[in-house]
Amino acid sequence: MLKTLFVSAALLALVACATTQVTTTNPMSNQRTAARDAGVSTFGLQGVDFDYAAKEAIDQFMTSPWFRKEGNRRRLVMMGEVGNDTTFRIDTRRMTDRLQIYMVNSGVFAFTAAVGSEATKGVESYRELDKSKRFDQSTGSRDLNLKPDLEMVGVIRQQTNVSSDRSKQELEYEFAFRVVDLGQGVVLFRTLVPITKSGSNKNFSW
Amino acid sequence: MNVVRLIALVTVVSTMLAGCAAPVKNTDVYGLGARSDFNALAAAYLSQGKPSYNGDNLLEVLESAKAFHDAGMWRLSNEALDRATELMPWKADKVDSAEEVLRLVGTTLTSSNAGKYTGRIFEGGLIDYYRSLNDLMLADFRNAQVSLNRLEQRQSNAVDQFSAFVRGVDQSNRRDAAENRDKGYSRSLDRITDAARQGVLAIDASVRISEMRNSAGDALAGIVRATSPISELRNASIIRASLTAASIGAASTAGRNLVSRLNQEIGDGRTTLNPLVIVIYEDGFGPTVSEFRIDLPLFLVSDKVLYSGIALPKFNEGRLGLGSILVSDARVPTALMVDMNRISGLEFQKAYDGVVAKAVASTLVKTAAQYAANAAIDERVREGKMSEGAGALAKVLTATTQAALTSADTRYWRNLPNTIQMAIVPWPASGMLPIFNSSGQAIANVSLPQRGNHIVLARNASSSAPLSVRASRVN
Numbered sequence: 131m132l133k134t135l136f137v138s139a140a141l142l143a144l145v146a147c148a149t150t151q152v153t154t155t156n157p158m159s160n161q162r163t164a165a166r167d168a169g170v171s172t173f174g175l176q177g178v179d180f181d182y183a184a185k186e187a188i189d190q191f192m193t194s195p196w197f198r199k200e201g202n203r204r205r206l207v208m209m210g211e212v213g214n215d216t217t218f219r220i221d222t223r224r225m226t227d228r229l230q231i232y233m234v235n236s237g238v239f240a241f242t243a244a245v246g247s248e249a250t251k252g253v254e255s256y257r258e259l260d261k262s263k264r265f266d267q268s269t270g271s272r273d274l275n276l277k278p279d280l281e282m283v284g285v286i287r288q289q290t291n292v293s294s295d296r297s298k299q300e301l302e303y304e305f306a307f308r309v310v311d312l313g314q315g316v317v318l319f320r321t322l323v324p325i326t327k328s329g330s331n332k333n334f335s336w
Numbered sequence: 337m338n339v340v341r342l343i344a345l346v347t348v349v350s351t352m353l354a355g356c357a358a359p360v361k362n363t364d365v366y367g368l369g370a371r372s373d374f375n376a377l378a379a380a381y382l383s384q385g386k387p388s389y390n391g392d393n394l395l396e397v398l399e400s401a402k403a404f405h406d407a408g409m410w411r412l413s414n415e416a417l418d419r420a421t422e423l424m425p426w427k428a429d430k431v432d433s434a435e436e437v438l439r440l441v442g443t444t445l446t447s448s449n450a451g452k453y454t455g456r457i458f459e460g461g462l463i464d465y466y467r468s469l470n471d472l473m474l475a476d477f478r479n480a481q482v483s484l485n486r487l488e489q490r491q492s493n494a495v496d497q498f499s500a501f502v503r504g505v506d507q508s509n510r511r512d513a514a515e516n517r518d519k520g521y522s523r524s525l526d527r528i529t530d531a532a533r534q535g536v537l538a539i540d541a542s543v544r545i546s547e548m549r550n551s552a553g554d555a556l557a558g559i560v561r562a563t564s565p566i567s568e569l570r571n572a573s574i575i576r577a578s579l580t581a582a583s584i585g586a587a588s589t590a591g592r593n594l595v596s597r598l599n600q601e602i603g604d605g606r607t608t609l610n611p612l613v614i615v616i617y618e619d620g621f622g623p624t625v626s627e628f629r630i631d632l633p634l635f636l637v638s639d640k641v642l643y644s645g646i647a648l649p650k651f652n653e654g655r656l657g658l659g660s661i662l663v664s665d666a667r668v669p670t671a672l673m674v675d676m677n678r679i680s681g682l683e684f685q686k687a688y689d690g691v692v693a694k695a696v697a698s699t700l701v702k703t704a705a706q707y708a709a710n711a712a713i714d715e716r717v718r719e720g721k722m723s724e725g726a727g728a729l730a731k732v733l734t735a736t737t738q739a740a741l742t743s744a745d746t747r748y749w750r751n752l753p754n755t756i757q758m759a760i761v762p763w764p765a766s767g768m769l770p771i772f773n774s775s776g777q778a779i780a781n782v783s784l785p786q787r788g789n790h791i792v793l794a795r796n797a798s799s800s801a802p803l804s805v806r807a808s809r810v811n
Contacts, residue, residue, distance in 0.1 A: 213564075213569045285568035332426070
């Protein structure tokens with residue numbers, strides 16, 4: 131009886147230790163973060179993963195052949211959908227917000243809030259004001275909405291691989307983005323930023 | 337010890353054991369279900385409109401999740417399913433997992449159902465399947481996609497997990513055999529093998545491992561991806577893989593034919609589909625597990641052992657509701673995609689030899705304890721410290737205790753359907769979708785006023801009860 135309980139307790143302790151360690155290929159994960167300091171280790175995507183994917187994607191865009199040739203003109207971008215094709219319930223705005231911040235800060239790009247996934251009710255209702263007799267039509271902006279030049283769309287994918295002895299699992303994330311010339315319908319730029327996380331196969335990763 | 341105290345002790349022990357054996361809320365699943373009163377069934381898990389199930393009891397969480405789902409309480413169902421996900425994270429089922437060790441220790445020392453309910457492999461897939469349906473009914477396509485991705489991963493893993501499970505049970509049995517060799521374990525096991533077969537008679541021996549997959553879930557995954565508003569998700573190769581899996585796992589030829597038609601419609605990930613109505617019909621109540629007892633021939637039998645029996649679980653087929661339904665004015669019959677008897681029967685069947693062996697070992701341990709206790713009673717009677725009458729009653733007590741401790745694990749997710757069926761029809765231009773029973777009598781008329789793809793969930797648990805129908809526009 132005592133022997134059985136002792137073995138059980140030892141196994142419990144081993145299981146507890148074995149299931150927490152997850153390693154990642156994200157080079158930014160070495161940076162000091164509150165989660166890292168707290169010893170949080172997860173197969174899921176964290177802020178540092180979105181930071182890395184957004185920065186890497188935009189750095190590649192800014193050094194792409196198209197940008198080097200055409201990047202001296204200010205462009206208006208429509209943010210399209212970023213799909214979540216993973217097993218994690220991700221708020222994809224965590225990704226699109228970062229992409230937009232990096233691009234806007236470059237000084238070359240602006241994003242439209244008139245159309246696309248970032249369209250706001252404010253722009254829509256402002257147009258309605260033009261027809262209202264209750265508003266002084268000599269006030270406010272008379273500008274027309276601008277048509278965007280480019281669209282940015284993407285998807286976050288996940289592939290799970292398991293070691294042959296089924297003790298380890300590896301989650302390959304791919305952050306895939308495209309920049310499309312809306313007028314010509316041509317894909318100007320495409321990138322794929324991988325991040326891999328590895329750990330125990332004891333439990334499902336989510 | 338006097339007679340009154342002995343009887344009192346027997347009563348207390350029996351009552352305590354009976355209490356331990358009641359694993360979940362005593363909801364009248366079959367009574368309420370027979371009337372298709374799914375709201376009343378869900379209400380059993382609510383108190384003043386808030387969830388009141390035991391969040392640490394996996395079985396109760398699963399049953400409440402399904403009850404909320406059947407009642408159209410999608411968010412409450414999702415909460416319960418998320419809790420079930422937390423309680424059932426295991427992937428590679430091995431005997432060295434913490435919960436498995438505890439369960440086996442509990443099984444050996446007491447009875448089969450004293451351990452914590454850790455869930456069955458097929459139940460993991462159902463968690464994600466129902467989560468995706470709830471998400472679709474809430475028009476939350478992003479989360480539906482995540483749930484279907486999880487379902488795919490669980491189903492892909494299920495075969496490996498299943499093999500690991502069988503290996504784990506086998507290893508555990510070998511340990512039991514070694515530890516109980518002196519108690520006649522192997523001979524006892526050999527002698528009851530034929531009698532024990534009745535526990536799995538209701539399971540079709542031809543059931544294939546591929547049928548562990550929920551074919552309706554695979555078909556749904558293909559449809560949701562093909563109709564996704566996000567172009568990046570309409571990946572033709574993934575859609576085809578889902579539909580291939582749905583075809584392989586389908587429980588009927590009609591199901592395979594439906595998937596074949598679906599493959600022609602959406603297999604290339606086309607975006608310009610005519611609006612579809614996906615009808616998912618759940619019929620009847622799924623299989624149940626009961627207990628039966630057989631005498632265990634003991635090779636240590638003497639007058640010191642008054643009782644030794646073995647309790648085993650018996651798999652019972654589910655019961656029909658309406659059987660099937662006909663959808664739309666064209667009266668398209670629903671196709672059988674999932675037979676819960678086959679999915680859960682497969683797991684039950686593969687585990688059964690292990691369960692029998694475990695029950696024999698458990699009984700031998702308890703019988704040895706009874707032998708030792710009764711030898712001590714005889715000794716006290718001989719020394720004059722106990723009267724012969726009190727000694728006899730004390731032996732009855734030990735035998736009664738063993739009988740009470742001997743029980744099979746009959747816990748089962750009770751409000752699952754017997755079958756899951758599917759029909760896919762064009763969206764009706766009239767905005768009304770009629771549904772008929774298999775005799776052609778109209779039993780429902782579903783309003784789908786807006787042009788577009790829709791999902792219709794229909795549920796019936798008894799042919800004498802009305803059909804419960806809920807619909808949502810999916811995109």
